[in-house]
Amino acid sequence: MAKVLILLGSDSDxxxxxxxxxxxxxxxxxxxIDVCSAHRTPDRARKYAEESETQGIEIIIAAAGMAAHLAGFIAAHTVIPVIGVPVASGALNGVDALLSTVQMPPGIPVATVGVNGAENAAYLACEILSIKYPEIRDKLKQKRIEMHNKVLEKSNKIKKEVL
Known part of the structure; x- marks a missing residue:
């Protein structure tokens, strides 16, 4: 059974x-993971949102560009945490998507990451899940150690090159 549902507003995402x-x-x-548009398939999107809890979904990540209403639409139809990923597209290169995703009315929150922030959306989902699942918390701690060590390696490489 899936813990996370990833919805894409378009296959281009x-x-x-x-x-x-x-x-x-x-x-x-x-x-x-599936493609589901708030505008082109609203009944399908609502069904995903409304049925996700009974399907065992614990977090929904919704990605969309331009008007980017998918995450907010999903959040309006479920109390499961929703993480929005604004996708860079169109004339404003994602700024419109960012504002559409982050500017939600009180009581209908969408946790929003940066434009094209898919990786951070996944890590945020992991952090939320780690409250319930200690094995995920342990993997996150290990990942942070790996990230720390990579920075030190790069630092040492630069120092050796310069000195």
Whole structure:
């Protein structure tokens, strides 16, 4: 049973959202992924939102560009945490998507990451899940150690090159 549902407003969002699937595979977190538009398939989007809790979904990540109403639409139809990923597209290169995703009315929150922030959306989902699943918390701590060590390696490489 999937813990996370990843919804894409369009198939063109998939290249960005591949990063979420990579993180979830590394963390052994089950997920589903599908294309579902708030505007072109609103009944389908509502059904996903309304049925996700009974399907065992614990977090929904919704990615969309331009008007980017998918995350807010989903959040309006469920109390499961929703993480929005604004996708860069159109004339404003994602700024419109960011504002559409982050500016939600009181009582209908959407946790929002930066434009094209698919990887951070996955890590935020992992952090939320780690409250309930200690094994995910342990993997996150290990990942932070790995990130720390990579920075030190790069620092040492630069110092050696300069000195």
């Amino acid at each position: 998939f290249e960005i959202m591949k990063k979420t699937t990579k993180v979830f595979k590394e963390m052994d977190i089950t997920f589903e």
